[in-house]
Amino acid sequence: MPGQTPDPSAGSHAEPVPEPVPEPIPPPSSAGSRGGVLLRLVSAGLFVVMSLFVRLATVEAPIGQIVFYRSAFALLPIVAYLMWRRQFPRALKTRQPAGHLRRNLYGGAAMVLSFISLAYLPLALATALGFLAPLLAVPAAMLFLRERPGAVAIGAALAGFAGVVLMLAPAFEGPRLDHDTIIGVAAGLAMAVATAAGRVEIKTLTATEAPGTIAFYFAVIxxxxxxxxxxxGWITPTGHSLAYLIGAGISGGLAHIAMTEAMARAPVSTQAPFDYTAMLWALMLDALIFGLLPSPVSLAGAFVIAASALVVPLAGRFGARSEALRPAS
Incomplete structure (x- = not known):
């Protein structure tokens, strides 16, 4: 019968039995992948909404107060999520307290610098500078994780920095320097460096820590x-200011939950391109709420950065696929 195991006592004239071929690991279901992509799109939009609330809050509130509200109110959806996953309070146990401190040192610095960038730049340009983090992760991985990225990833990183130059170009036009643009871009660059360093620490933490644990301690610290x-010096927030501060925390916490659930439903390489829809959200909100668009040169630089950052996960995905299809020697 088909699939029956041959009799081991058969004579030498029996046909040779081919080696069994291991069954391939089934890919995630199409429904699960679609759900993961949808959640990733929601996550990207929520992170832009969070940035919008932060930018509105910077009109009156100091950066330190915004950091507090953004982190404290993010704990509400994070704890609710951990309870829904039946991981609370078990998820509060950690094997790497020092690792959490290092991750929060980088992550906290990145948050402060990101808020400074949002205070001085249009939402779209500040969002584009955030895309430098995966590009900076290329040299960081080479230095600290001993990884050897390919020529495509290195070229994409260099192209991303060319995009920064384009974004800065309008600041040097005219008789006076645009100090706001220079401060905003400088803060955004430093934020990308701190974010890249934080991602290296997160990579180390994920060996023993659950995503909810990492998110919880980040918000607390x-x-x-x-x-x-x-x-x-803090303001006494009322009315719109209070709504912006609380909104930044709630939307930031929800964005992290949506991203975590997306990663559980679809491969990271499938989701990564959809992060860059954040640029479209940011451009629309800039136009609708602030009535502005960046200059054509700055906008071109922003899209160069986004496109370069998009190349890195796609290059890794297609490289892995080509390697799998290559015949064994």
Whole structure:
């Protein structure tokens, strides 16, 4: 019968039995992948909404106070998510307290620098600078993780920095320097460096820590760091200011949950391209709420950065596929 195991006592004249071929690992279901992509799109949009609330809050509130509200109110959806996953309070146990401190040092610095960038730049340009983080992760991985990225990834990183030059070009036009643009871009560059360093630490943490644990401690430690700025002067938020501050925290926490659930439903390489829809969200919100668009040269630089960052995951995906299709020697 088909599939029956041959009799081992058969004579030498029996036909040779071919080696069994291991069954391939089934890919994620198409429904699960679609759900993962949808959640990734929601996550990208929520992160832009969070950035919008932060930018509106910077009109009155100091950066330290925004960090506190962004982190403290993010704990509400994060804890609710952990309870829904039946991981609370079990998820609060950690094997790497020092690793969390290092990750939060980089992540907290990245948050502060990101908020400074949002205070001085249009939403779309500040969002584009955030895409430098995966490009900076290329040299960071070479230095700290001993990885050897291909020529495509290295070329994409260089192209991304060319995009930064294009974004800066309008600041040097005219008789006076545009100090706001220079401060915003400088903060955005430093934010990308801190984010890339934080991603290296997250990669180390994920060996023993659940995503919810990493998110929880990030929110707690950043909230404490923001609270430490209280003696340096906080406003008494009311009305719109209070709504912006709370909205930044809730939307940031929901964005992280959506991203975590997306990663559980679809391969990262499938989701990565959809992160760059954040540029479209940012451009639309800039136009609808602030009535502005960046200059054509700055906009071109922003899209060069986004396209370069998109190349890195796609190059890895197609490289892995080509390697799998290559015949064995």
């Amino acid at each position: 950043c909230a404490l760091g923001g609270l430490a700025s209280w003696p340096f």
